[in-house]
Amino acid sequence: MRSFFSKIRPAPELLLLFGLTLIALAPLFNSGYFYDAHDGRHSVFYLIQFDASLRDGALWPRWAMHHIQGYGYPTFILQAPLGFYLAELFVLLGAGYTLAVKFTWAVGFLISGWGMAALVRYWLDRSAGTSRPQHRLAALVAGLLYVFIPYHLADIYVRAALNDTLLLAWFPWVLLTLDQLIDQGFASGWRRRLVLAVLVLGGCLLTHTFALLSFTPLVILFVLFRLAVAQAQSHDWRIVIGRAGLAAAAGLLALLLIATFLFPLLAEGPYLEQQVYVTNTYDFHNHFVQWGQFFSPFWGFGFSDDPAGANDGMGFQIGVVALLLAIVAGYVTVRESEPAWLRRAYLGFLTVISLILLFLMTPSATLLWESFPFLAVIQFPWRLLALTAFTLSTLAGLVVPLLLDNLLGQRVPSDSPDRSVYDAGVVILALVIMLASFPYIQAQLSPIEPWREDGRAVFRFEQEHPDMIAYTQWVKEPFTTSPMSAEYASPDYVEDYSANGFLTRLAIIQGSGEILSQYSRGSSGGGVVRVDGPATIRIHLYYFPGWQVQVDGQPVEARVSDPHGLIEVDVSGGEHRIDVRMGSTPPRRAGTLTSWTTLLLLLGLWLYPSRRGRKRREPQVQPPAKGS
Numbered sequence: 232m233r234s235f236f237s238k239i240r241p242a243p244e245l246l247l248l249f250g251l252t253l254i255a256l257a258p259l260f261n262s263g264y265f266y267d268a269h270d271g272r273h274s275v276f277y278l279i280q281f282d283a284s285l286r287d288g289a290l291w292p293r294w295a296m297h298h299i300q301g302y303g304y305p306t307f308i309l310q311a312p313l314g315f316y317l318a319e320l321f322v323l324l325g326a327g328y329t330l331a332v333k334f335t336w337a338v339g340f341l342i343s344g345w346g347m348a349a350l351v352r353y354w355l356d357r358s359a360g361t362s363r364p365q366h367r368l369a370a371l372v373a374g375l376l377y378v379f380i381p382y383h384l385a386d387i388y389v390r391a392a393l394n395d396t397l398l399l400a401w402f403p404w405v406l407l408t409l410d411q412l413i414d415q416g417f418a419s420g421w422r423r424r425l426v427l428a429v430l431v432l433g434g435c436l437l438t439h440t441f442a443l444l445s446f447t448p449l450v451i452l453f454v455l456f457r458l459a460v461a462q463a464q465s466h467d468w469r470i471v472i473g474r475a476g477l478a479a480a481a482g483l484l485a486l487l488l489i490a491t492f493l494f495p496l497l498a499e500g501p502y503l504e505q506q507v508y509v510t511n512t513y514d515f516h517n518h519f520v521q522w523g524q525f526f527s528p529f530w531g532f533g534f535s536d537d538p539a540g541a542n543d544g545m546g547f548q549i550g551v552v553a554l555l556l557a558i559v560a561g562y563v564t565v566r567e568s569e570p571a572w573l574r575r576a577y578l579g580f581l582t583v584i585s586l587i588l589l590f591l592m593t594p595s596a597t598l599l600w601e602s603f604p605f606l607a608v609i610q611f612p613w614r615l616l617a618l619t620a621f622t623l624s625t626l627a628g629l630v631v632p633l634l635l636d637n638l639l640g641q642r643v644p645s646d647s648p649d650r651s652v653y654d655a656g657v658v659i660l661a662l663v664i665m666l667a668s669f670p671y672i673q674a675q676l677s678p679i680e681p682w683r684e685d686g687r688a689v690f691r692f693e694q695e696h697p698d699m700i701a702y703t704q705w706v707k708e709p710f711t712t713s714p715m716s717a718e719y720a721s722p723d724y725v726e727d728y729s730a731n732g733f734l735t736r737l738a739i740i741q742g743s744g745e746i747l748s749q750y751s752r753g754s755s756g757g758g759v760v761r762v763d764g765p766a767t768i769r770i771h772l773y774y775f776p777g778w779q780v781q782v783d784g785q786p787v788e789a790r791v792s793d794p795h796g797l798i799e800v801d802v803s804g805g806e807h808r809i810d811v812r813m814g815s816t817p818p819r820r821a822g823t824l825t826s827w828t829t830l831l832l833l834l835g836l837w838l839y840p841s842r843r844g845r846k847r848r849e850p851q852v853q854p855p856a857k858g859s
Contacts, residue, residue, distance in 0.1 A: 244371045245345060252344050252378050254665060255672055258388060259333045263676030266683060268391030269534065274332050276688045277393075281307065281315040282322055283728070283753030284813075291491060291823070293777065294754045294813040297686035299700055300693060301715030301734055301751075302773045302797065305503070308495050313437040314339075314394045328684045336387055339397040340378055346403035347621075348374035351628030353407060357414065358574035358629075365632035368657040373628025375661055377403070379668040380624055381530075381550045382616040388674040389532050389545050394439040395617065401435035402446065402621040406453055408432075412481060413457045413474045422836040425481055429833060432485035437492060444609055449584065449618060454478045456580045460573065487829040494822030499776055504702040509607040511698055518611040519594045520547045526554065530671050535613060547613050549589075549623060552667050556627035556634075557585065563630055578629055585622045588615050631660070685726040690719035705774050705796030714738065714771055728752045735771060737809065740792075740799070742766025747806070757810040762802060770798040770811050779814040782807050 258265070265271045277295070284292030284307075292312065298304035307315075314335060321331035352370035356362045377383065377399075386396045408428040415424065432450070436442050458478070462471045486493060509515075517538035524547045533544015560578050590596055592612045600606050609615075635656045682688060693700055697711040715734045718724060727733040732750040737758045739746070744766060749758030756772060770789075772778070774796050780789040782802055789811075792799040798811060815823075 242367065244367050245348060248344050248348060248371055248374045248378075249341055251375060251661065251665065252340055255378050255384065255668075256337050256340055257672055258674040258676070259337060261674075261676055263678050264329045264333070264683075265388060265391050265674040266677045267675055268389060268532065270393070270395075271391035272683075272688055272692050274391055274393035275328050275683065276692070277306065277310065278315055278318050278322070278328050278332060279684060279686075279688070280753065281312070282319055282328070285319060285753070287728075287753035287755055289754040289813065292754065293495070293819070294775075296751060296753055296756070297689040298693075299702075299773060300690065300711075300713035301686070301719065302713055302771060302795070304701060304773060305499070305775050305777075308499055309440060309503070311394060311437050311440050311442075311492060313434060314397045314439075317397075318393075327679070329679050332393060335393065336396060339400045340383075340387075343383070343400040343403070344374035344378040346400060346407065347377040347624055347628070350403040350407045350410075351625060353410070354577055354625075354629060355574065355632065358571040358577070360571070363632070365635060365653060368635075368653055369628050369631035372631045372657060372660050372664070373624050375664050376550075376553060376556075376627050377620065377624035379664050380553055380620045381546065381548050381668060381671055382620045384668060384671045385530075385545065386617065388671070395441065395614070398435065398439045398442055398446070399617055399620065401431065401438060401442075402618070403625070404431045405435050405446075405450060409450070409454060409478060409481065410457060412477050413454065413461060416461075416470060416474045416477065421477065422839055425477060425484075426833045426837045428481040429484040429488060432481060433488040436485060437489050440496070441609065441614065444606065445615060445618065450482075452584065453580070454482075456576075460576055484829055484833065487825050488833070490825035490829070491819070491822040494818040494825070495816070498818035499816065502704050502775065504704065504706070507699065507701045509610065513610040515600055515607055515610060515612055516597070518613055519597070520592045520613050522589075522593055525549050525589060532675055535611065547592075547616060549616070549619055550667065552664050553620075553623040553627060556630060557582070557623050559634060560626040560630045563633060574629055578626060581622045581626045581629075585619055585626065588619045588622065591615055631657075682724075685724075687719055687724055690716070703773055703775060703796050705791045706794070707796070708794035710795060730758075732756075732758075738769045738771065740767050740769045755810065755812040757808070759806065759808050760802070761806045762804055764804040766802055766804075768800050768802055768809060770800065770809070772798050772811060774798050775813075776816045777813050777819070779812050781810045784808070784810075 264275075266275070276297070280295035280297055281292050283296060284294055292307045293305050294303055295306035296303045298306060317338065318331045318335040321334045322328065326334060348370035351373040352366050355366040355369060359366070383396070383399060386392055386399070390396075408424070408431045412421075412424045412428045415421065435446065454475075458471055458475050461474055462468065465471065507513075518535045519538075521541040524541050524543070527541075527546065527548055528551075529546045529548070531544045531546060535543045535545060535547075537543045561582050563575070563578060591599070592615050596612070600612070635653055682691075693711075700709075700711060702709065718734055725733055728750065730748050730750050734749075734751045736749045736751045736756045737746050737760060739760065739762060742762050742764055744760055744762030747759040747761055750756060756770065760766075760768060769792055770780075774789075774791045778789065778798060780787050780798065780800055782800060787800055789798050789800045791797070800809065802809075
């Protein structure tokens with residue numbers, strides 16, 4: 232088996248790509264941070280609460296304690312966690328929360344450029360039937376374009392959406408592993424190719440819930456396209472059916488692998504009030520893109536706040552270099568007879584997908600969005616620019632060798648040491664790509680103040696945006712403050728997880744007595760009360776499946792408090808210790824068991840020895856017969 236990593240091992244072009252990518256990351260090296268970007272604060276305070284739950288013993292966090300004015304919220308039922316786990320590595324290494332987020336973004340950008348280069352080189356090599364110097368250079372150009380394409384920069388510096396940005400790092404790796412799986416079928420090493428495809432697809436789906444709705448359809452279309460190509464290559468339906476089975480197995484195993492996230496999302500997500508995520512600020516009707524905006528050089532740090540026209544506060548351009556190279560790709564696909572037919576197939580597929588994606592982001596697609604209500608969860612149609620950034624960058628990489636051949640008027644044999652002309656052409660392209668996006672490598676920085684990295688960051692955001700306070704189905708009366716609001720607003724606030732915590736986690740609502748101590752941690756809370764007789768204690772936490780309540784170390788039944796959907800428990804007279812911890816539920820246990828079982832299966836497939844002497848020779852890449 233030709234090792235998967237033999238194609239992506241570090242090379243001079245890759246090292247150069249990494250070095251040039253650092254230019255796009257220049258604002259991250261400043262001392263401040265772009266907290267005022269769209270999700271700038273979210274990316275940090277989600278990590279703060281994720282870290283608090285981990286330190287409280289929740290190895291797979293579900294609860295975010297500081298949300299909803301301290302009542303907490305099952306944020307990580309909805310928010311895919313993989314990006315936060317990556318950021319947590321930097322926290323454990325000693326980085327502050329904001330610095331950890333910066334490091335995570337840097338990793339995402341480096342991996343995204345690397346993945347694009349690996350994908351384009353693989354496709355070019357397969358199309359030509361051999362590796363050529365031009366292919367490595369084209370891969371460098373494609374990786375640079377993907378890193379510097381305007382929406383990629385907007386995703387980090389305008390939107391500051393951590394998981395959205397990390398998602399772009401997965402796209403090329405998903406298509407690369409699936410392409411290799413389908414391309415090589417059951418040839419030697421198929422088990423490891425299957426495992427890699429499952430792990431990469433599962434990692435993508437665990438990075439952002441958005442991928443389940445937006446990227447999954449693209450993956451399915453690509454698999455169907457690649458199977459059609461396989462049929463054209465082999466003319467043998469038995470081979471195609473086998474490869475279809477491998478692709479289907481990869482998809483199914485990826486879903487089973489992420490079951491620990493997916494099962495609770497499907498089973499418990501409906502307990503959350505969904506309207507806040509699809510109305511007002513998040514109503515997709517207000518966020519379509521006018522066709523002219525795709526080609527406008529406008530760049531801003533505002534919002535898509537003009538539902539009637541093209542005067543939004545942020546830009547939605549696809550990038551002039553990407554656009555020009557995409558036009559070249561379209562010309563090549565339709566008119567040019569030179570490219571290998573497999574490259575022509577890739578170009579055609581990516582061109583059609585790009586046009587479809589652009590259409591779906593415009594008001595012309597309103598009826599389609601309204602016909603499928605579940606699409607409303609995407610919230611912003613312009614989010615599909617992440618996919619067009621991927622498809623257009625790939626298109627560009629595929630046409631670079633032919634473009635250089637035509638412009639430079641020569642061909643360089645694969646074994647020729649004289650590549651200076653091609654090198655010069657690539658240098659020019661690289662400079663054009665970076666200079667075209669250079670004005671957009673900027674961020675509106677603010678100092679990293681202490682309150683930015685504790686519960687006050689969440690509180691102040693909710694004070695500024697009360698319409699974004701989310702509720703559960705047990706909340707009967709909307710609210711914007713809680714008994715803990717004043718404590719968050721206090722100049723004496725401290726992030727205290729001790730037994731005498733700063734936040735008012737307990738209250739005696741029936742009977743008399745006093746609160747002796749209380750605490751509030753990442754996934755638990757409680758304290759000690761002394762009451763004069765039978766009393767009811769209200770615990771200032773949203774009720775949600777999974778809360779386990781104990782009084783004096785013994786499990787007790789709790790009930791939901793009206794009208795705000797909080798937890799209440801009855802106690803007898805005397806002194807009592809009350810503990811509440813977010814634990815497991817049947818969907819979570821089923822999901823965890825499924826994920827671990829799938830992971831063990833994948834480990835077995837990886838370690839299973841290949842049968843010696845059984846090397847199936849895959850059909851050579853040949854164009855379809857005329858008339859077929």
